[in-house]
Amino acid sequence: MAELAKTGTIHDIGYQRYTGPRLGRGHAVRSLYAYSFRTVFGMGRSAKAKLFPFGIAGLLLVVAVVAAAVKAQFHVEIPTLSYVEFPGTLSFLLVLLLAAVAPELASRDLRNKVLPLYFSRPIGRDDYVLAKLAALVTAVSLIVAVPLFVMFLGGAFSGDGLHGVWSEFTDFLPGVLNAVIYAIVLSAVALLVASLTSRRTIAAGAVVAVFLVTTPVSGVLSAVGTGAMRQLAGVFSITGILSGLRTWLFGGSTPDIGSFGPAYAGVAVVLVALCTALLVYRYRKVAS
Amino acid sequence: MAIITTQGLTKRYAERVTALADLTVEIEPGITGLVGANGAGKSTLIKTMLGLLAPTAGQLKVLGMDPTRQGEQVRSRVGYMPENDCLPPDVSAAEFVTHMGRMSGLPKTAARERASETLRHVGLYEERYRQIGGYSTGMKQRVKLAQALVHDPDLLLLDEPTNGLDPAGRDAMLDLVYRIGSEFGISVVVCSHLLGEVEQIADGLVAIEAGRLLRADRVSAMTTRTAVLTVEVDEGTDALAAALTERGLTIGRDGAALVTPVESDATYDMVRDLIVDLDLPLHRLEERRHRVAELFGTPSAGGATNG
Numbered sequence: 193m194a195e196l197a198k199t200g201t202i203h204d205i206g207y208q209r210y211t212g213p214r215l216g217r218g219h220a221v222r223s224l225y226a227y228s229f230r231t232v233f234g235m236g237r238s239a240k241a242k243l244f245p246f247g248i249a250g251l252l253l254v255v256a257v258v259a260a261a262v263k264a265q266f267h268v269e270i271p272t273l274s275y276v277e278f279p280g281t282l283s284f285l286l287v288l289l290l291a292a293v294a295p296e297l298a299s300r301d302l303r304n305k306v307l308p309l310y311f312s313r314p315i316g317r318d319d320y321v322l323a324k325l326a327a328l329v330t331a332v333s334l335i336v337a338v339p340l341f342v343m344f345l346g347g348a349f350s351g352d353g354l355h356g357v358w359s360e361f362t363d364f365l366p367g368v369l370n371a372v373i374y375a376i377v378l379s380a381v382a383l384l385v386a387s388l389t390s391r392r393t394i395a396a397g398a399v400v401a402v403f404l405v406t407t408p409v410s411g412v413l414s415a416v417g418t419g420a421m422r423q424l425a426g427v428f429s430i431t432g433i434l435s436g437l438r439t440w441l442f443g444g445s446t447p448d449i450g451s452f453g454p455a456y457a458g459v460a461v462v463l464v465a466l467c468t469a470l471l472v473y474r475y476r477k478v479a480s
Numbered sequence: 481m482a483i484i485t486t487q488g489l490t491k492r493y494a495e496r497v498t499a500l501a502d503l504t505v506e507i508e509p510g511i512t513g514l515v516g517a518n519g520a521g522k523s524t525l526i527k528t529m530l531g532l533l534a535p536t537a538g539q540l541k542v543l544g545m546d547p548t549r550q551g552e553q554v555r556s557r558v559g560y561m562p563e564n565d566c567l568p569p570d571v572s573a574a575e576f577v578t579h580m581g582r583m584s585g586l587p588k589t590a591a592r593e594r595a596s597e598t599l600r601h602v603g604l605y606e607e608r609y610r611q612i613g614g615y616s617t618g619m620k621q622r623v624k625l626a627q628a629l630v631h632d633p634d635l636l637l638l639d640e641p642t643n644g645l646d647p648a649g650r651d652a653m654l655d656l657v658y659r660i661g662s663e664f665g666i667s668v669v670v671c672s673h674l675l676g677e678v679e680q681i682a683d684g685l686v687a688i689e690a691g692r693l694l695r696a697d698r699v700s701a702m703t704t705r706t707a708v709l710t711v712e713v714d715e716g717t718d719a720l721a722a723a724l725t726e727r728g729l730t731i732g733r734d735g736a737a738l739v740t741p742v743e744s745d746a747t748y749d750m751v752r753d754l755i756v757d758l759d760l761p762l763h764r765l766e767e768r769r770h771r772v773a774e775l776f777g778t779p780s781a782g783g784a785t786n787g
Contacts, residue, residue: 206663207660214585304568311532312555313583
C-alpha cells in the first residue's frame with residue numbers, strides 16, 4: 193500500500209459495528225411521514241421556513257377565535273364561519289398555505305437531488321411519494337381542525353350545560369370530516385403540481401394558478417348557465433368541487449347543486465385518485 | 481467468498497444503447513476499484529447492484545442476494561454515495577444524517593447516535609450542527625460519505641468520492657476510504673475514472689470499457705514488484721548512461737530520464753556514487769513500481785497520471 197496522508201488527529205476512537213435492530217421499510221416509511229410532517233411546519237430548519245405555515249395557521253386560529261367570541265357574546269352564528277363552511281370561506285388562505293408548503297415537500301428534494309439517497313435505501317419510490325402526501329394531508333387537516341376545535345371549545349363552554357355541549361359536538365364532528373376532505377383534495381392537487389418542477393417559487397406560483405384559474409371558469413358557467421349547467425358549474429374548479437361536495441354531505445345553502453351531489457362526490461374521488469396515480473407515476477419516472 | 485458476482489450481466493437502454501455487455505466478474509471483500517472512462521458503465525453497474533435498474537440479461541448477486549428481487553434487503557445492507565451533489569443546504573449535517581439513518585431502518589435514538597459517531601469518523605465535529613449550505617466541497621463529500629455509512633452497511637458503493645476535491649482533500653478522502661475498508665471491516669467498491677487514485681488504496685481492480693470487462697485482478701498481481709530506478713540529470717545524461725553501462729547495468733531511456741532495474745541495494749549506491757564522481761546536477765532519483773495504468777494501455781487508463 194502506498195503511503196497515505198494522515199488526516200485529523202482525534203477521530204481514532206475505533207469504529208463500532210452496529211448490532212442493534214434494523215427495522216426495515218415500514219419503519220422507514222413511518223419515519224419519512226413524520227419527517228415530512230415536520231417539514232411542512234419548517235421544523236429543523238430556519239425561522240424563515242416556519243414563518244408561512246405558522247403564520248397562516250395563526251390567521252385561521254384568529255378568525256376562529258373571533259367567530260367563537262361573536263357566537264358566545266351575541267348568540268349569533270356567522271353562517272360562513274360555521275364548522276362546515278369554515279375551510280371553504282377561508283379557502284384562499286388554504287391555497288396560499290399549500291402554495292408555500294407543497295413545494296417544500298416535493299420541489300425541494302428534486303432541487304437538492306436528494307432522491308438517489310432515498311431510493312438507494314429500503315424505502316421504495318411509491319412509499320416515498322405516498323408518505324409525503326399523507327404527511328401533507330395530516331398537516332393541512334390539523335391546521336384546519338385546530339381552529340375548529342377552538343370554536344368548539346368556545347361554543348361548548350358558552351352553551352347551556354351538557355346538552356349544549358353534545359349538540360355543539362354533533363356540529364363539530366362533520367366540520368372535522370369536511371376539513372379532512374378539503375385537506376385530501378387540496379393536498380393531492382398541490383403536491384402533484386409541485387412535483388413537476390424543482391424550482392420552489394415556480395411551484396408555488398403554479399399551485400396558486402391551478403386553483404385560481406379554475407375558479408373563474410365555474411364562476412362564469414354558474415353566472416351564464418341555467419338549470420343543470422348552473423348546478424354543475426362547480427365541478428370545473430377545485431374549490432367548486434369541494435363546496436359542492438360539502439353542500440351535499442353536510443348541508444349549507446350555497447352553492448345550489450340540485451340533485452348533483454353524487455356527481456360532485458364522484459368528481460372529487462376521481463380527482464384525488466388521478467392526482468395520486470400521476471404522483472406515483474411521476475416518481476417512478478423521475479431520475480435517481 | 482465473493483460479495484458481488486455477475487454472470488453475463490447485460491443492460492440495454494431502449495433498443496440501441498448498451499450500457500453493460502455480457503459482464504462476468506467476481507468482486508472479493510476488501511476495497512475494489514471500479515475503473516473506467518466516463519460512460520463506461522460504472523454508474524449503470526452500481527444502479528443494478530442497488531436493484532434500481534433491472535438487468536436486461538444475465539445474473540447478479542450482491543451479498544448473496546439478487547437485487548432485482550430482494551432489492552429492499554440488499555439496500556438495507558449497502559451504503560451508496562452518489563457522484564453528484566445530493567444534500568439539502570438548509571439542514572444541519574447531524575439532522576440530515578440522522579434522518580438518512582432512519583430511512584435505512586435504524587430506530588430513532590440509534591440513528592442519532594450512529595449519525596454523530598459516523599460524522600466524527602469522517603472528520604466532522606462541531607461543524608455538524610451547522611447548515612450544510614455553508615460547508616466546503618470537502619466537508620460536503622464527507623457528509624455524503626457519512627450518510628452512506630450511517631447504517632453500518634456490509635458493502636459501500638462510492639461513485640467518484642474524490643470528485644471536485646483539491647489534492648489535499650483527495651488524499652484525505654482516499655485515506656478515509658482506505659480506513660473504512662481496512663479498519664472498519666466494510667467492503668468498498670470505489671468508482672473512479674482516475675486509475676492512479678484507486679490503485680493507491682484498492683486490493684482489487686475491475687476495469688470496464690463500453691460496458692465490457694477489460695480486466696479484473698488483484699492489484700498485487702497486476703503490479704508485481706519489479707522496482708525500477710529512474711534517474712534524471714540536468715546535463716551529462718549520456719556520460720552517466722555510458723558509465724552505468726560500463727558497470728554492467730541495463731539502461732533504458734524514458735524521455736530525458738534513464739531507467740534501470742534495481743538488482744540489489746548496491747544499485748542505489750552505485751548510481752549515487754557515479755553521479756557524485758561525474759559531478760552531475762541531479763534532478764530526480766526515484767524508485768517506482770509498474771503502474772497499473774501501464775498494464776492497460778487503453779484510453780480509460782489515460783487519466784492515471786493525475787493520481
